[in-house]
Amino acid sequence: MGFNEYYSLSALLKDGHKRQPHLKVVSFDLFDTLVIRRLHDPDLVKKPVARYISELALSLGIRITAREVQQLRDMIESRHRQETGKCFDDQEACYPKFMSELLQIVTGESQTDDLLARVTRFELGMEQQMIIPRMEIVNWLRELAAEGKRVLVVSDIYLPSDHLKTLVRRAGFLDSVEEVISSADTFLAKASGKAYQYIADKFELDRTGWLHVGDNPISDGLRPTEFGIEAMVLKDAAERRRKSIVKRYINYSKGMPFWRGRALQQLMLPHEGENREQPALYREGYSFLAPIIGGFLQHIAERCLEQSITKIFFLSREGYTFKKFWEKAIPSLYPQGGLPEIEYLYVSRMALASASCSNQGLTKTNARIAFLPKGNRDFNDICRIFKLKGEGFLPHLEKYNLQPDDCLSFQHSGYDPEIEQRFFKMLEDAEFQAEVKGQTRSSGQAMLRYFEDVGFFEHNNIALVDIGWLGTIQRFLYEAVCHRSDKPRLFGFLLGATRGIEFPSDQNNMLEGVIYDKFKFDIAGSTVLYARDLFEEACRAPHPTLNGYKLTENGYELEFRQEDDDIGRAEQKQDKYFAPLQRGLIDAAPRYGAASAILGYNMSDYKPWLNYLMVSKLAFPKSCEIAKIRHKYHLDDFHGKHTPELTGKARRSRTLWDYPLFHLKYNPLLRVRLFMRHIYDRICE
Structure with missing residues (x-):
């Protein structure tokens, strides 16, 4: 037969x-x-297990490298197979027996049942992540x-x-x-x-x-x-071909860092029953955004362990998605534990702007920040942003010969530097600042009560994770708490840090851009600036933006923006449109964690490939990709309703993602021209 x-x-x-x-x-x-394996070589699963055992040993005061653990495991397993071969035709080994012996040798303990259970649970978890029915x-x-x-x-x-x-x-x-x-x-x-x-x-x-x-x-x-x-x-010829591709990328990655990110993506790919037809936005979230967000969060985890950070607060509405991604991906990379606590913090620029004034008043820098959005023009916009009642400032405006609607932004017609100087002189007036502090005191107190409730002041070192770009949220937050003796050290991590306004960094308030930072010359990373709204919309939380903190008799109340107006309905429509993209991003999270654990690489290893992804997707995308991915509506409560004149400089600031589809399709040199301009702008910064 x-x-x-x-x-x-x-x-x-x-x-x-x-x-x-x-x-x-x-x-x-x-x-x-x-079942099939995502890997070409099943022994690759042993590498993260060896790193896990090395970390467990270190927690017991024993120093042994992952390489030494792996060599010891191979030796013990080989000896077990030889001993089995003396009595049986098959030289087989039994995992609990040789792993128990390995742990006893590593730890010097005779009873290692608890460690064996933990290691077994981790290894089976890695195996499960690597197999597909x-x-x-x-x-x-x-x-x-x-x-x-x-x-x-x-x-x-x-x-x-x-x-x-x-x-x-x-x-x-x-x-x-x-x-x-x-x-x-x-x-x-x-x-x-x-x-x-x-x-x-x-x-x-x-x-x-x-x-x-x-x-x-x-x-x-x-x-x-x-x-x-x-x-x-x-x-199966097709399966053999797939394995050969995985093997090639992993082997390439050993000598050429560029391929490490490609190997990561290959291990993340869905196969067999996982590989179902999905909307284009889902695929973009899975294949494009997930590796970038994953690398971003993996870097934060490393920095937290380096800096003894015990709590991470994910900020703003984008932090909601970052936290979900973290929960599904990062624990796989640190099975030994030791990661900081994580929590989503309800904050926004609008909510913190008022609270930041409660002790220090309105600073010249914060007033300038208010006029960065082109829709803001005058003192009325200052009052809207910092939640000030304009009538209380009329005597002060009159004292400095100012009107509430005097133009204070150079981006609008009617701007006069003389008026701006009188405004800045008013900011130095103690009586004016006393009025600001009086009007914002309750907001600051309510914010502090909320922060106390979430344990903000119970940690010495805290990480604040946000999308970017100026670090305004962290600036306002720090200014609202810096007067307290129990304030923690704040380590800010942004996806991209544009640093358009100098950030008040000191030993208690640090800021780092991970994927892009203006302080680090990185042309490829800077392509995130092409479509900042895309990253914000893709990661936005399902709840409305936070408007402020309200002091109540029983404590405080979080005030959210209403959603029953045209803007709210447009935002809900936008959320629904981007839902597949966010679903793809979150579905990819556990596969990022498992794949990165197998490879043993970190964000710096993946950065060359991530740079390639960003340049190709953001600076040189297909017209159909822009049509699909770019936002339909973007809410910015910081932005006022004034319309500036379109000067030559304003027209020049239009990016690729702002152009009509006709130009994107039929202007073949548009992308090259805009990219060269982008490079020039970065060099001149």
């Missing part, structure tokens, strides 16, 4: 369905048959079980059957399987053929009507046929 080989899954299933009526028992190989075969398995066939899963591997059942359960088809059999339990493997005799005896199986399906010509083909069992061997 021979066995048949099949070079495609469809051919195997076609023949399997023909044989199905006379079958009584069907046994399946597990790996590369019922082959849904066509799994569906056939379920069909066989539904017809009353006896279905078994058989594997030659060092993981015992209990561990394999965990993987099969997570793969979703354990309920259709009678039993899962592993060579690690009996040291009787398919490779020698002994497993088939053992299975026949244990389950009282007749060889007639028994079919075995696998991928190894010896273990799953020759040996079962020698035992009198029908066999089908899958030699």
Whole structure:
């Protein structure tokens, strides 16, 4: 009796369905048959496990490198296989036995049950992240079980059957399987053929009507046929090609950093049943934004451990999505623990602007920040942003010969430097500042009560994570709390830091741009400036923006912007439009964590590839990509309703993502010209 080989899954299933009526028992190989691995080499899963054991040992005061752990594991496993070979035909090993010995040697302890459970849980978690059910075969398995066939899963591997059942359960088809059999339990493997005799005896199986399906010509083909069992061997050419691509990218990444990000993306890709048709925006969130956000957050995790940061507050509405991504991705990279606590903090520029004035008043710098948006023009806009009642300032305006509607922004007609100087002189007036502090005191007190409730002042070192760009939120926040003796040190991390206004950095208030920072010359990273609204809209929380903090008799109240007006409805429409993009971003998060853990790289390793992604997607995108991705409506409560004159400089500031679709399609040099201008602007900064 021979066995048949099949070079495609469809051919195997076609023949399997023909044989199905006379079958009584069907046994399946597990790996590369019922499930495939994202990796080309299953031993790569051992690398993050070795790093995990090294970190666990360090927590016990024992210094041993991950490389040394891996070498020790390989030596112990090899010795166990040699000892097994003295009594059995198959040189198999059993994971709990050799891993327990490894942990005893590393820790010097005789009882390592707790450590073994933790390491096992982590390794199985990594294995589970790296395997994908082959849904066509799994569906056939379920069909066989539904017809009353006896279905078994058989594997030659060092993981015992209990561990394999965990993987099969997570793969979703354990309920259709009678039993899962592993060579690690009996040291009787398919490779020698002994497993088939053992299975026949244990389950009282007749060889007639028994079919075995696998991928190894010896273990799953020759040996079962020698035992009198029908066999089908899958030699999937497409799967071999996919593995060769993974192998190539991982091998390239060892010597060329550019390919490390590409290897990351390859390991993140959906396969088999995961690979379903999705909207274009979903794919952009999954393939473009997820690696960037993942690298951003992984870098923050590293910096937090370096700086002994014990709490992370994710700020503004974008922080909501950052926190969700963190929860699904970052713990996989740090299974040993030690990561800071995380919390979403309800803040916004509008809410903090008023609170920042409660102790220091209105500073000249903050007034200038208010006029950065082109829609802001006069003192009325100052009052709107900092929540001041204009009538209370009329005597002060009159004192300095000012009117509430005098133009204070050079971007508008009617601007007079003399008027601006009188305004700045008013800011130096103690009576004016006393009025500012009096009007904003309740807002500042309400904000502090909220911060106390969330434990803001219970930590010495705190990370503030925000999208960017000027660090205005962190500036206002620090100014609102810096008068307190229990203020923590603030480490700000922005996706991109444009630093258009000098940031008040000191030992208690630091700011770092991760993907882009103006202080670090990075042309590729600076392409995030092409479409800043895209990153904000993609990561925006589902709740309306926070307008302010209100002091109440019982404490405080968070005041959110109403959504029942035209602007609110437009924002809801925008959220609905970008929902697939955000869903793709979050779906990719656990795969980022697992893939990065396998590779052992960090954001600096991925940066060359991320730079390539950003330049190609933001500076040289296809017209259809811009049409799909760019925002339809972007709310900025900081921005007033005034319209400045379009001077030559204002026209020149238009970016690629602002151009009409017609220009994007039919102006072939537009992208090159704008990119050269972008480079020039960065050089001149």
